[in-house]
Every structure is written in structure tokens, then in C-alpha cells.
Amino acid sequence: MARSRLGALVVTDPANLYYLTGYNAWSFYVPQCLVVPAAGEPQLFMREMDAQGAHYTAYLPTELVHGYPEDLVHRPDRHPMSWIVRRAVEVGVLADRPGVRIGVEADAPYFSVRGYQALADGLVRAELVDSRELVNWVRVVKSPLEQDKLRVAGEIAQVVMQVAIDHVEPGRRQCDVVAQIQYAQTLGARKLGGDYPAIVPMLPTGETAGTPHLTWSDLPLRSGEATTIELAGVYDRYHVPLARTVSLGPPTAELARCAEAVTEGVQAALAQLRPGSTGHLVQEAFAESVGRSGYVKRSRVGYSIGIGYPPDWGERTISLRQGDLTVIQPGMAFHLILGMWMDGWGYELSEPVLVGPEGAERLAPLPQELFVKT
Amino acid sequence: MARSRLGALVVTDPANLYYLTGYNAWSFYVPQCLVVPAAGEPQLFMREMDAQGAHYTAYLPTELVHGYPEDLVHRPDRHPMSWIVRRAVEVGVLADRPGVRIGVEADAPYFSVRGYQALADGLVRAELVDSRELVNWVRVVKSPLEQDKLRVAGEIAQVVMQVAIDHVEPGRRQCDVVAQIQYAQTLGARKLGGDYPAIVPMLPTGETAGTPHLTWSDLPLRSGEATTIELAGVYDRYHVPLARTVSLGPPTAELARCAEAVTEGVQAALAQLRPGSTGHLVQEAFAESVGRSGYVKRSRVGYSIGIGYPPDWGERTISLRQGDLTVIQPGMAFHLILGMWMDGWGYELSEPVLVGPEGAERLAPLPQELFVKT
Known part of the structure; x- marks a missing residue:
């Protein structure tokens, strides 16, 4: 992240979520992500019903897992990612300031165009950049x-x-x-x-x-x-x-x-x-x-x-x-x-x-x- | 499509592809789409190795199925969707003209942000709009x-x-x-x-x-x-x-x-x-x-x-x-x-x-x- 000069990385690929946090459930058919700030603890954002039990598989403490309201699921007029970006800025893992570059997984499955647009609309000053499979490359050499x-x-x-x-x-x-x-x-x-x-x-x-x-x-x-x-x-x-x-x-x-x-x-x-x-x-x-x-x-x-x-x-x-x-x-x-x-x-x-x-x-x-x- | 004033619709959701063409294979982990023009025959665009056999499941004649070169798969510097948009304009199912609205499935899985951007970059005059699950809604009442x-x-x-x-x-x-x-x-x-x-x-x-x-x-x-x-x-x-x-x-x-x-x-x-x-x-x-x-x-x-x-x-x-x-x-x-x-x-x-x-x-x-x- 330092080499790419990223202030934060928004991880949506389920394989990368599992690699970074242990989170493992079939919940990726609705928007969810891990926001990894350049400094500080990563935080998970997901559907409310999944957030309840994320601690069964993920290593994160409950207070770092945020659940968006159920009524945001599958709506033509609003998107969970709008809620997520507001909350992420509020809790301090995303900074919406000029000069801040935020990495996104632009070619990952399940990070939709609408999700990207909602994220971009919620960040009026920071800049979104393609992370180019940054976490995938970290995974290449196995422990x-x-x-x-x-x-x-x-x-x-x-x-x-x-x-x-x-x-x-x-x-x-x-x-x-x-x-x-x-x-x-x-x-x-x-x-x-x-x-x-x-x-x-x-x-x-x-x-x-x-x-x-x-x-x-x-x-x-x-x-x-x-x-x-x-x-x-x-x-x-x-x-x-x-x-x-x-x-x-x-x-x-x-x-x-x-x-x-x-x-x-x-x-x-x-x-x-x-x-x-x-x-x-x-x-x-x-x-x-x-x-x-x-x-x-x-x-x-x-x-x-x-x-x-x-x-x-x-x-x-x-x-x-x-x-x-x-x-x-x-x-x-x-x-x-x-x-x-x-x-x-x-x-x-x-x-x-x-x-x-x-x-x-x-x-x-x-x-x-x-x-x-x- | 007429009601949404669309000149064409780019369908990427595998369920919609199956519904519209019968195409059925586990090839959706790489970019593929059906372009449905407002008038004329829809055409399929997919990876070369899949296009070869699309006719085993899809109703489309071979000449309406286009395969992009293998070396476009999983590249950080080029994207199959750039090839697809060029070919789709060339064969006439996409028109890159001012005033033309082209629908895309902005919240579908497997239509990535990079795919969307490559499509947008390849269409300098036409406008991309969210189709809002248009085909999904057609599927709602079963025959x-x-x-x-x-x-x-x-x-x-x-x-x-x-x-x-x-x-x-x-x-x-x-x-x-x-x-x-x-x-x-x-x-x-x-x-x-x-x-x-x-x-x-x-x-x-x-x-x-x-x-x-x-x-x-x-x-x-x-x-x-x-x-x-x-x-x-x-x-x-x-x-x-x-x-x-x-x-x-x-x-x-x-x-x-x-x-x-x-x-x-x-x-x-x-x-x-x-x-x-x-x-x-x-x-x-x-x-x-x-x-x-x-x-x-x-x-x-x-x-x-x-x-x-x-x-x-x-x-x-x-x-x-x-x-x-x-x-x-x-x-x-x-x-x-x-x-x-x-x-x-x-x-x-x-x-x-x-x-x-x-x-x-x-x-x-x-x-x-x-x-x-x-």
C-alpha cells in the first residue's frame, strides 16, 4: 500500500477477505468489504444479518464489524455502498481529503459498477484508483x-x-x-x-x-x-x-x-x-x-x-x-x-x-x- | 428497451444470458456479454476458447458469436471489454453516436468496474446508462x-x-x-x-x-x-x-x-x-x-x-x-x-x-x- 501511495484499500474479493480476516460465508452476493487503512485496524462492512455472526469466522473484534440495514438490499434507488462509505468515513478508516488515494479492486467479481459509483459519489475529495490485484499478489507466495x-x-x-x-x-x-x-x-x-x-x-x-x-x-x-x-x-x-x-x-x-x-x-x-x-x-x-x-x-x-x-x-x-x-x-x-x-x-x-x-x-x-x- | 429509449443493451449476467440465448457454461469468470441491439440480431462476445463451442448450448448461429484472443485474459494493462466494444461497433450491434443510450447491467456480478470503464472508453459519443435489471424483470413471469x-x-x-x-x-x-x-x-x-x-x-x-x-x-x-x-x-x-x-x-x-x-x-x-x-x-x-x-x-x-x-x-x-x-x-x-x-x-x-x-x-x-x- 505504501508503494502504491494508498491511504486505504477497499477489499471486496471474497478470497482476499478470507486471506486478510478469515471471514468465510456465502454472503458475497450482496455488497460487503474490508477497508484497510494505511495505519490502524481494518474494519469489515456487511449486511446486518451477516455482521451479527462475522466473528464466528473472522478474527476481528465485534466493534470493527459494521452491518448495513436490511432494507438496502436489492433496491433500484439506493445502494449499500453509500451507507458503507458514510460509515467508513465516520469511523475513520476512509479519509475524504484532497490528495488521498483510495485503492479499489476494479476487476474483482462482486464489486459492481453501481457499488463503485456509490463509493465515488460518497467521496467528493479523495481519489479512487485501481489497486491492480494488490492483495492477490501478496497471496502468491504461500506460508x-x-x-x-x-x-x-x-x-x-x-x-x-x-x-x-x-x-x-x-x-x-x-x-x-x-x-x-x-x-x-x-x-x-x-x-x-x-x-x-x-x-x-x-x-x-x-x-x-x-x-x-x-x-x-x-x-x-x-x-x-x-x-x-x-x-x-x-x-x-x-x-x-x-x-x-x-x-x-x-x-x-x-x-x-x-x-x-x-x-x-x-x-x-x-x-x-x-x-x-x-x-x-x-x-x-x-x-x-x-x-x-x-x-x-x-x-x-x-x-x-x-x-x-x-x-x-x-x-x-x-x-x-x-x-x-x-x-x-x-x-x-x-x-x-x-x-x-x-x-x-x-x-x-x-x-x-x-x-x-x-x-x-x-x-x-x-x-x-x-x-x-x- | 423501447420504453427505456435504449439503442442497445449489454447483458453480462449469466442468468440473463441463459434466458435470452440458452448459453450455459462456467465461463463467466472472464468477461463475456450478449449485445442486444434495438433492431436486429443479438450477438455474443466471449473468450476464444469458449466461443468455439458456444453453439452446443446457445441458439445463436456461429457467425453471431465472437471470440476475443486468449492473451487478453487476466492482464493488468488491457481488458477484453476493449476488444469487445471495438468488435461490437464494427459488426453494427453497438452504435457510437451522440444521442445513443446503451444499457449496461450496473449491479450484475461479473461486470467489473474495469470492464465498464473499458466499455465507456471505447464509446466516445454514445452514453452508458444503468439498465436497472431490465432482463431480470422480464424473467419474473414464467412461461x-x-x-x-x-x-x-x-x-x-x-x-x-x-x-x-x-x-x-x-x-x-x-x-x-x-x-x-x-x-x-x-x-x-x-x-x-x-x-x-x-x-x-x-x-x-x-x-x-x-x-x-x-x-x-x-x-x-x-x-x-x-x-x-x-x-x-x-x-x-x-x-x-x-x-x-x-x-x-x-x-x-x-x-x-x-x-x-x-x-x-x-x-x-x-x-x-x-x-x-x-x-x-x-x-x-x-x-x-x-x-x-x-x-x-x-x-x-x-x-x-x-x-x-x-x-x-x-x-x-x-x-x-x-x-x-x-x-x-x-x-x-x-x-x-x-x-x-x-x-x-x-x-x-x-x-x-x-x-x-x-x-x-x-x-x-x-x-x-x-x-x-x-
């Missing part, structure tokens, strides 16, 4: 405690993917497989319960496997088709995403060749995912390797992971792609995701990793291959 | 097909709540119960598969039942405590939320008295939930009824439901509360939710309903009572 939570999440991810692979069978409905996946996700592993993922399981199948981000239907899986499965293991909001592909019956020659090239490519990328390297070099290692088999992947090959809330389990910081010069450090975690979305078919393989002093620690070390069920 | 989807979702909700009640037992972990809930949610009912809910199951228990919106932990449920359960049955994105409370062991006198008052109150409110009534009258009926037992509920007693995507299964239109003069019509659907969040305990009961010519049709007619397990 030892966070690393352990990621390891638990990784164990869950591995257990869950095995359940998914076991249940992908001809004639079984997509939703039946997802039901098993979700059951296992929430049960957890090692006696530790699982948490909800920021993204639901995705399993495009057959022709639609050429498209990412499709969820599921109640149609049956069919012999001769491949299904790409992307899911996450989650523990205390820490996410370890994982992707594999299952072929029901022998794969087409095209799919088998692609899978082989990607397995080689992922090994090249993993070797490059070590302290001192850059996002660019990791991408290049993969591109060079699969390029030898004639494949080109235009999208990024991975991104930074950690705490996640819907709609995204990525941190929106480092992307492993061309031109990314971020230097990789111990304590960073990534989802190296190699999705090849072709016309009418697809292949996905991923490796979630934690970067240690020596290189990448695989968090869910399943075989790096196309799973073929015959 | 016969939509009503049937809600009925299926209601059946799922009822099945799932029964599973939840059956599994709430002393010593069982909260996450074990949620695993069963999610399994049943996705399995569906009547051979029709379930879809993912916009909000995960919430089950605050014991002391924390005094707070809404807490999700779950891996702590065991305990005798002598009550758990409030709020979940949804979902079919094809149509949501029927449902809440009940389970007491493990005999309830306290306080909880039993509250439950009784709320059961009476919900019947009074249901009787008022009929064509020609208003949101205000429904709230008043409940308030008067529970007021006779000395209870006061400050928050709204319900809201309009239908299509839902995270983070909310409500439509953000009608709230059943003081001052709401919206006239209730056949085809509207509501979640009448009576949450009493007290200091250290809580009680929740809800009724999802579809309004017919004669009044409220209960979509998940479970007994309206506190479930006591001894």
Missing part, C-alpha cells in the same frame, strides 16, 4: 501453513479424480458421475472434510470435449467417446484443481497421439517450473515439446492457485504464457493445465504443483496419461 | 415450460431435504451430511438429472445457527443442538430453494415457541401470496402473525426465484418486504423464507411457491414444522 492446506487439498483432488475415473462407464449418466465426484469432494481425505470448490466439476464429453467449461447433463456416457474431467480438491478454501481424460474404448489414433505429445510436454514444463524460472519459460518448454509433434496451444498453460471462491479457483495473478516474466519462487503454487480443445474432440491433462527450493512438488501425482477403459 | 422446470426442481428440493433431515444425526460430521445432500441434488428426481445450485448447501448449527450464510465444517453434529438447512433443487438452471430446521433432541422452549409462531406466520403469508396482492401485503401478513407472539423480523420474507447462477439463486427483482408495491401475478415464483436469526440460536422455515390464478402452489410441500429427532 508453510498454507502449503500444508494445499497438500491436503491435493490428496482430496487425487482421491476424487480416482472416483471420477472409476465411475465413467458407458450408459452411466453424466450427472451420476458428478454426484459421486461431489460426494467425494465434500467427504475429504485423511479424516479432514472437503470444502466446496469455486468451480463445479466440468466434464465435457464426446464432441463437446472440444469445448472447455461445459458442466454436465443427464445424458448417458457412450462407448467410443472420450470425456475430459476437470475438478478440484478443496480444504479450508485452498484449491488443488486437477484434470484428466478418460476414453471409453480404444481412443482414436488422433487422440492417442495428442495424449502422448502432451505427456511429454507436461514433463518438459514441470522441469522448467522451478525457482528462478519465469512463466514464459514454462510455456515455452511445453510449446517446444508439443510443437515437435505439430501441436500448437494458443491459451496459457497454467496459472497461480490458492484460496478460491466462485467463480474462479485461480488467483488472477501469474499466467504461464508467452511474455510472462514473473520470476517463480518457492512457496508459489500453480495449476499447469494442458487443454487441447480441437474441433469435435479434446484432451486435458493437468498438474497442480507447489514450488519448493528444488522445483515442482506434485500435489496430486496420478499417472500422466490418457485413461483408457475397455 | 408454462419454465413453470414445469420449476416443478421438477421442486421435486428435487423435496427429495434432497428429506435426505438432509435423515442424515442429520449426532456425531455425524457436517461435511458428511453435505456430501449426501450434494449427491442427491445432482442425481435429481423422476429420472431427470439435477443441476448445480447457485449457492452451496448451508447448514449453520448450534450457536452459529443464529447467523445465516455459513456453509459447513468437518465438526460433528451434537445432541441438544439445532441445525438450519438451506439448499436448492435445480433443474436446467431453474432453482427451488428450501429451508428447514432439525433439532437433535428435544428443542428448547424458546425454539419450540418460535417454530410454532413461524408455522402460523407462513400460513398467513402463503394465503396472501396470490394474484393482485403485493410484496408488502405478504410481508405484513407474516409480521402481524408472528408479532402476536412477540417476534419481529427486520429482513425481507422472500424474493423472486427462477434461473440462477452463482452467487445468487434470487432474481434481484421483487423482495417481499415493507413498501414493496409490486403486484403479484400468475407465473411468478417466490422463495418465502422465514429466517429468525437470534443471539446464539436460529430457526429457518421456507416455502418455495409458484403463483397460479388461484394462489400459491407449493413446489416442495414438506411439513411446515421443526423436525425433532430424539
Whole structure:
């Protein structure tokens, strides 16, 4: 904050709220924020019914949590953020003075345009500036405690993917497989319960496997088709995403060749995912390797992971792609995701990793291959 | 749009995209929108990897779907919305002329401040105005097909709540119960598969039942405590939320008295939930009824439901509360939710309903009572 010359930061991203205060509830569908002043204690502002119980999860004392009246919820003519800005100025965490710069998360989900405008209207002298994912960047290097939570999440991810692979069978409905996946996700592993993922399981199948981000239907899986499965293991909001592909019956020659090239490519990328390297070099290692088999992947090959809330389990910081010069450090975690979305078919393989002093620690070390069920 | 004198509307809310085009994928964590011109065909703008397959779910022909380059994703220095506005002007769905008003969903999730600013910067002559949930309001009255989807979702909700009640037992972990809930949610009912809910199951228990919106932990449920359960049955994105409370062991006198008052109150409110009534009258009926037992509920007693995507299964239109003069019509659907969040305990009961010519049709007619397990 000092480097950005900010007098205060208004944090709205639920992942950043959790990181900074421990606050954890599904209340982000209405406006809420943490105001972090350059000096002094941060204070939480939220809906009255949520403020009552914020202390069950947040470390903040009750007097630093403020609840706005219920009748401000979902009104076309007034906005909770107008109340919040007045109260924040009143209690001294926001200063409305010329020359004061106040950071806002301008690209975060759930901080709406109306919320921003209400904040701007309430601050006639101070200036609002985009904080540019300031807290997200602080989150990028994980503490030892966070690393352990990621390891638990990784164990869950591995257990869950095995359940998914076991249940992908001809004639079984997509939703039946997802039901098993979700059951296992929430049960957890090692006696530790699982948490909800920021993204639901995705399993495009057959022709639609050429498209990412499709969820599921109640149609049956069919012999001769491949299904790409992307899911996450989650523990205390820490996410370890994982992707594999299952072929029901022998794969087409095209799919088998692609899978082989990607397995080689992922090994090249993993070797490059070590302290001192850059996002660019990791991408290049993969591109060079699969390029030898004639494949080109235009999208990024991975991104930074950690705490996640819907709609995204990525941190929106480092992307492993061309031109990314971020230097990789111990304590960073990534989802190296190699999705090849072709016309009418697809292949996905991923490796979630934690970067240690020596290189990448695989968090869910399943075989790096196309799973073929015959 | 004519009434609001809009030259075009930029739709970003995933529920509105689904309603208008059928497009359905978990791609809303990056910018995407449908531009609806006052005359002519609407066109979709999204990430390149998603645009490839948008036709699997959306009714739009391929040439009306535009994909922005992958390297625009998660960049601090450029934004996909700048590309989108240029392309939308180029293909003629947005006109950048003085006097043209372009509606935007200023309070929708996933339409970020940066997205708005990029849109505004790309339109130097036209004016951006808040559309004020224009499409959400169109969605409020359901067609016969939509009503049937809600009925299926209601059946799922009822099945799932029964599973939840059956599994709430002393010593069982909260996450074990949620695993069963999610399994049943996705399995569906009547051979029709379930879809993912916009909000995960919430089950605050014991002391924390005094707070809404807490999700779950891996702590065991305990005798002598009550758990409030709020979940949804979902079919094809149509949501029927449902809440009940389970007491493990005999309830306290306080909880039993509250439950009784709320059961009476919900019947009074249901009787008022009929064509020609208003949101205000429904709230008043409940308030008067529970007021006779000395209870006061400050928050709204319900809201309009239908299509839902995270983070909310409500439509953000009608709230059943003081001052709401919206006239209730056949085809509207509501979640009448009576949450009493007290200091250290809580009680929740809800009724999802579809309004017919004669009044409220209960979509998940479970007994309206506190479930006591001894």
C-alpha cells in the first residue's frame, strides 16, 4: 500500500477477505468489504444479518464489524455502498481529503459498477484508483501453513479424480458421475472434510470435449467417446484443481497421439517450473515439446492457485504464457493445465504443483496419461 | 428497451444470458456479454476458447458469436471489454453516436468496474446508462415450460431435504451430511438429472445457527443442538430453494415457541401470496402473525426465484418486504423464507411457491414444522 501511495484499500474479493480476516460465508452476493487503512485496524462492512455472526469466522473484534440495514438490499434507488462509505468515513478508516488515494479492486467479481459509483459519489475529495490485484499478489507466495492446506487439498483432488475415473462407464449418466465426484469432494481425505470448490466439476464429453467449461447433463456416457474431467480438491478454501481424460474404448489414433505429445510436454514444463524460472519459460518448454509433434496451444498453460471462491479457483495473478516474466519462487503454487480443445474432440491433462527450493512438488501425482477403459 | 429509449443493451449476467440465448457454461469468470441491439440480431462476445463451442448450448448461429484472443485474459494493462466494444461497433450491434443510450447491467456480478470503464472508453459519443435489471424483470413471469422446470426442481428440493433431515444425526460430521445432500441434488428426481445450485448447501448449527450464510465444517453434529438447512433443487438452471430446521433432541422452549409462531406466520403469508396482492401485503401478513407472539423480523420474507447462477439463486427483482408495491401475478415464483436469526440460536422455515390464478402452489410441500429427532 505504501508503494502504491494508498491511504486505504477497499477489499471486496471474497478470497482476499478470507486471506486478510478469515471471514468465510456465502454472503458475497450482496455488497460487503474490508477497508484497510494505511495505519490502524481494518474494519469489515456487511449486511446486518451477516455482521451479527462475522466473528464466528473472522478474527476481528465485534466493534470493527459494521452491518448495513436490511432494507438496502436489492433496491433500484439506493445502494449499500453509500451507507458503507458514510460509515467508513465516520469511523475513520476512509479519509475524504484532497490528495488521498483510495485503492479499489476494479476487476474483482462482486464489486459492481453501481457499488463503485456509490463509493465515488460518497467521496467528493479523495481519489479512487485501481489497486491492480494488490492483495492477490501478496497471496502468491504461500506460508508453510498454507502449503500444508494445499497438500491436503491435493490428496482430496487425487482421491476424487480416482472416483471420477472409476465411475465413467458407458450408459452411466453424466450427472451420476458428478454426484459421486461431489460426494467425494465434500467427504475429504485423511479424516479432514472437503470444502466446496469455486468451480463445479466440468466434464465435457464426446464432441463437446472440444469445448472447455461445459458442466454436465443427464445424458448417458457412450462407448467410443472420450470425456475430459476437470475438478478440484478443496480444504479450508485452498484449491488443488486437477484434470484428466478418460476414453471409453480404444481412443482414436488422433487422440492417442495428442495424449502422448502432451505427456511429454507436461514433463518438459514441470522441469522448467522451478525457482528462478519465469512463466514464459514454462510455456515455452511445453510449446517446444508439443510443437515437435505439430501441436500448437494458443491459451496459457497454467496459472497461480490458492484460496478460491466462485467463480474462479485461480488467483488472477501469474499466467504461464508467452511474455510472462514473473520470476517463480518457492512457496508459489500453480495449476499447469494442458487443454487441447480441437474441433469435435479434446484432451486435458493437468498438474497442480507447489514450488519448493528444488522445483515442482506434485500435489496430486496420478499417472500422466490418457485413461483408457475397455 | 423501447420504453427505456435504449439503442442497445449489454447483458453480462449469466442468468440473463441463459434466458435470452440458452448459453450455459462456467465461463463467466472472464468477461463475456450478449449485445442486444434495438433492431436486429443479438450477438455474443466471449473468450476464444469458449466461443468455439458456444453453439452446443446457445441458439445463436456461429457467425453471431465472437471470440476475443486468449492473451487478453487476466492482464493488468488491457481488458477484453476493449476488444469487445471495438468488435461490437464494427459488426453494427453497438452504435457510437451522440444521442445513443446503451444499457449496461450496473449491479450484475461479473461486470467489473474495469470492464465498464473499458466499455465507456471505447464509446466516445454514445452514453452508458444503468439498465436497472431490465432482463431480470422480464424473467419474473414464467412461461408454462419454465413453470414445469420449476416443478421438477421442486421435486428435487423435496427429495434432497428429506435426505438432509435423515442424515442429520449426532456425531455425524457436517461435511458428511453435505456430501449426501450434494449427491442427491445432482442425481435429481423422476429420472431427470439435477443441476448445480447457485449457492452451496448451508447448514449453520448450534450457536452459529443464529447467523445465516455459513456453509459447513468437518465438526460433528451434537445432541441438544439445532441445525438450519438451506439448499436448492435445480433443474436446467431453474432453482427451488428450501429451508428447514432439525433439532437433535428435544428443542428448547424458546425454539419450540418460535417454530410454532413461524408455522402460523407462513400460513398467513402463503394465503396472501396470490394474484393482485403485493410484496408488502405478504410481508405484513407474516409480521402481524408472528408479532402476536412477540417476534419481529427486520429482513425481507422472500424474493423472486427462477434461473440462477452463482452467487445468487434470487432474481434481484421483487423482495417481499415493507413498501414493496409490486403486484403479484400468475407465473411468478417466490422463495418465502422465514429466517429468525437470534443471539446464539436460529430457526429457518421456507416455502418455495409458484403463483397460479388461484394462489400459491407449493413446489416442495414438506411439513411446515421443526423436525425433532430424539
